[in-house]
Amino acid sequence: MILNLLSLLTLSEPEGPHRFVFLGAGRFAQYADLASLQPEGDGGRIRVFQVVEPDFRAGGTPYWGGWSWWRFDCGPRGHVDRLDFAGVREGGEEGPSTRDDAPSYEAVQGGDAFELLVAACNPNEFDTDATTVEEAVRQGRANLAATD
Template identity: 55%
Template sequence: MRTLTGLAFVAAVGLSLPVAARTAEPSPAPEHGFVLTGAGRFAILADQMTIVRDGDTVTMRAFQVTEPGFTAGGHTYWGGWSKWRFDCVGMTADRLDFASVREGGVEGPTTPDTAPAYHADPGGDAAELLAVACSTDARSPDVFTLEEAVTLGRAALAGELDQPR
């Protein structure tokens, strides 16, 4: 008579393994790390996962969320992405481009923004984004997916949230 041991026995009799004994695949790293920076005409969320430092300058993407039902050209939009470059010493901001995001997440096309860099005045969207981009302390993300960013942004636009941190 052949005896079964360990996993072979479990498999033979159809028992399930405890969770700790199962081989689990690690959770994928989050693609985004959104921090709500403000809400006015649009809600603005900085994506900390896109921060790239180069000396005193930093690039980062930010997502601006529209109110529900925002349409243009017969399409409904969640908002759009902008890539920014900040000079952390000179306190300047330069929006490099914009790519709209349709409801459902379809992105593009990307349109370059050729306006020159400008001083990031306190209280404005650029200053709030600069504060996140240039900080040496990462803030805990508020949300991790684009869909969650839209939900959070729309709640901020509707006045359902306290002011951003």
């Protein structure tokens, strides 16, 4: 029983089902996971998956990308705050998570944060683009290749 409780405490975020919405591609392809949306007041929290190009490596390890939790405010000033980052190795292994202590900032139209804010504040207006991390990686890499 104690071992089961300890294993629950050390698990990373639960895997799926996801509701990925493509936010855009630049240096990375960004997907908001609307299934992770946690409303709080005029905003909430949401998880975003960032897809990297094929053959991306850090310290010799191949990566698919990484997850970040974001806090957002749907009010008139539209602030966002990236709370952390956890790399996702090729194959799907996640973590560890690293806190992001940068202050919140206003999401400016045309930027990735603005696209995140629009999706997070209007989740019912978006169709699902992918339902698994693997599918998001395939689509994200295709979108990255199209921007080259």
